[in-house]
Amino acid sequence: MSFVLRGATIVDGTNSPGYQADVLVENDRIAKIGEIAAQEGVEEIDLTGLVLAPGFIDVHTHFDAQVFWDSQFTPSCWHGVTTVVQGNCGFGIAPMRPEDRFAITDTLARVEGMSLDTLEAGITWNFTTFPEYMEQIDRAPKMLNLATFVGHTPIRMYVLGADDSATREATPEEIAKMAELVGEAMDSGAIGFSTSQAPSHVGTKALPVSSRLASHEEVEALIKVVADKGRGVIEMTYGPEYPLVEAARISKKYGVRMTWGSLLTGLFGERGTAVGMLDASTDVGGDVWPQVSTRYITTQFHLRDSLLFWCPLPAFQEVLAAPDDKRQDLYRDPAWRDRAREEAYSGRYNPAFHELKKYSYYVEETTKHEDIKGKDLAELADERGVDLFDLILDIGLEENLETRFGVIIDNNDPVELEALLTDDRTLWGAHDAGAHVDTISDSCYTSHVLGRFVRDEKMMKLEYAVYRMTGHPADFFGFSDRGVIKEGNVADLVAFNPDTVAALEKQRVWDFPADGDRIVVHSRGIEDVWVNGELIRRDGVQIEDATPGVLVK
Ligand SMILES: [Zn+2]
Incomplete structure (x- = not known):
């Protein structure tokens, strides 16, 4: 199987300036880069306006x-x-x-x-x-x-x-x-x-x-x-x-x-x-x-069992060790709260995470708190005259621990x-x-x-x-024959539009086995992708049954 890619700006993965050339792919390899004449039996693919990268x-x-x-x-x-x-x-x-x-x-x-x-x-x-x-x-x-x-x-x-x-x-x-x-x-x-x-x-x-x-x-x-x-x-x-x-x-x-x-x-x-x-x-x-x-680093947590950096705190380890139906009782218990609040603010249990108020918290996914979605919870706590820690627990408790909180952690x-x-x-x-x-x-x-x-x-x-x-x-x-567009290397290639390429909004989907849910992000402008010389994405659409990948040893 052979094809020639024409019209793209080649950005070859070495940090050298991009350049215009044709690329001939034969089987799983980059056979030739330069000016390539049309040949019978060799497919022509036009990538005008796109960048071709490894x-x-x-x-x-x-x-x-x-x-x-x-x-x-x-x-x-x-x-x-x-x-x-x-x-x-x-x-x-x-x-x-x-x-x-x-x-x-x-x-x-x-x-x-x-x-x-x-x-x-x-x-x-x-x-x-x-x-x-x-x-x-x-x-x-x-x-x-x-x-x-x-x-x-x-x-x-x-x-x-x-x-x-x-x-x-x-x-x-x-x-x-x-x-x-x-x-x-x-x-x-x-x-x-x-x-x-x-x-x-x-x-x-x-x-x-x-x-x-x-x-x-x-x-x-x-x-x-x-x-x-x-x-x-x-x-x-x-x-x-x-x-x-x-x-x-x-x-x-x-x-x-x-x-x-x-x-x-x-x-x-x-x-x-x-x-x-x-x-x-x-x-x-x-x-x-x-x-x-x-x-x-923007992540999420919820109070049922996805406690993120609150995990190392002894009070929250107690929550995780408790059966599901007892967790809300702990969150409501004033004595537990006093202990947990002190631990959360002290920064003692995880020096890398400093203290609670260093982060910016907001409600990201909710069915009950649409009115405060996206709002900085430290500001909301001030407005309501309550403590941030208690506000987060109360919001979660009002929604059966289903509220998903967003938090910008670092970086x-x-x-x-x-x-x-x-x-x-x-x-x-x-x-x-x-x-x-x-x-x-x-x-x-x-x-x-x-x-x-x-x-x-x-x-x-x-x-x-x-x-x-x-x-x-x-x-x-x-990986000596990957990562760079050069003759003899494996044809792992991506053609993208530099004017439109972007990561899109987060979406929650339920597509894992046993209806498991997750957050995914789609792309724009990633047009064509080849793995070992085989197309896995064409014009921004995935070729779902393509399986050219190998185990790299
Ligand atoms: Zn990791």
């Missing part, structure tokens, strides 16, 4: 379970993404013993915001080991290319058992067994090892996700396995004992490439703090690339955000496609950047933005 590579996704029921990897496939990297933050569903399946799906439900019913209906459990899982996802029909980390949490659950893995450190023998399993996963094609130390990651039975119980010795022993392989990278999600400089130290000690997440404006302090952290890590050395998000300082996004020491990532599906949808970041930051705000040049979403991440992972 397909985007989303380095931070959580499609580990979704891959079983959504061959398209929605919503990523609507935004010009052609390769997704899953298994981030130490999560994944392999290796997994049958008796621990509930523990991992319950953990994913709590951490990734999918319904437990969706996961139970959607995952086909015909694997136990990581290599068996790799075989399954290799065989599964895929619209996009998929690469995967092996996650610390499932490895730990497999060796210690689900209960022990969430409550204790491992013995030297158990660490050795885990190291063996990480090695086996690498040999079966994992692109690296991931771990989470984030205090916000609370799993089954409201206990910390198991990777958080690991000693430094364990974390380093597992990282060393990847280092000793001489290929692959480490992904580490922030924890108080693993600041960016510590990641840099580990990277240097073992000579291993790492990415660390996430460096967001406001998360670690006032303007300048995030860039200061980058500088400090550069001083340490190593090969560590902190992930930055291109989106203002909304435009000055520092620009500094981070245009600093070549960072890796654009942290958009969490496939996770937190009931509260966020930042997987649209590619169309968001091209529309808002490139065209509307002129924060950066188009060539630079494309480079940061294609050639740069390809280089980071060593």
Whole structure:
């Protein structure tokens, strides 16, 4: 199968200036770039007025379970993404013993915001080991290319058992067994090892996700396995004992490439703090690339069980541990409220989250509070002469805990955000496609950047933005024949209209197994997309049954 693409401006993913040329694709490869004569049997495709770029590579996704029921990897496939990297933050569903399946799906439900019913209906459990899982996802029909980390949490659950893995450190023998399993996963094609130390990651039975119980010795022993392989990278999600400089130290000690997440404006302090952290890590050395998000971190929570950063507070752990029908009683109990309010305002339990009033809260989805939708709740609390914390609880209680509150958490300082996004020491990532599906949808970041930051705000040049979403991440992972438009490379391509490209409004849909709901965002201006030389989107319409994606090892 051959076709020639004509009339587009080629932005090739290297940050070089765009240029006009024809591109000949033969089978799954870019065969020729330049002036190409019409030939019999070669389809002509006119892309006049569009930009032709390499397909985007989303380095931070959580499609580990979704891959079983959504061959398209929605919503990523609507935004010009052609390769997704899953298994981030130490999560994944392999290796997994049958008796621990509930523990991992319950953990994913709590951490990734999918319904437990969706996961139970959607995952086909015909694997136990990581290599068996790799075989399954290799065989599964895929619209996009998929690469995967092996996650610390499932490895730990497999060796210690689900209960022990969430409550204790491992013995030297158990660490050795885990190291063996990480090695086996690498040999079966994992692109690296991931771990989470984030205090916000609370799993089954409201206990910390198991990777958080690991000693430094364990974390380093597992990282060393990847280092000793001489290929692959480490992904580490922030924890108080693993600041960016510590990641840099580990990277240097073992000579291993790492990415660390996430460096967001406001998360670690006032303007300048995030860039200061980058500088400090550069001083340490190593090969560590902190992930930055291109989106203002706007998320959602509701008081039934999606408590977000209130999770680590003891008072809210009590709520999560209580049966569903007892939660409203706790929220109404004045003694509980006094305790919870004090905890929320103190910032004691999660130094990364400072205090409650730092954030901007509003009602985002409601059937009962339309009159106050979108209004800043701190202002409303002042008007009503009540405390913000109590106002949020009361609004939720009046609507049977159904109210969905929006909250702008971080990464909304435009000055520092620009500094981070245009600093070549960072890796654009942290958009969490496939996770937190009931509260966020930042997987649209590619169309968001091209529309808002490139065209509307002129924060950066188009060539630079494309480079940061294609050639740069390809280089980071060593995807040597993807991410750049050049002869011989794989034909992962996106044609978009630079004048119209944009991420559209959030929508809640009920399209997951067992009627699971989620928030999705569609795109405008992402016209044509090819994966391995095969069309998956034409004139802005998805070709739903196209499955040219491969497992990238
Ligand atoms: Zn993540």
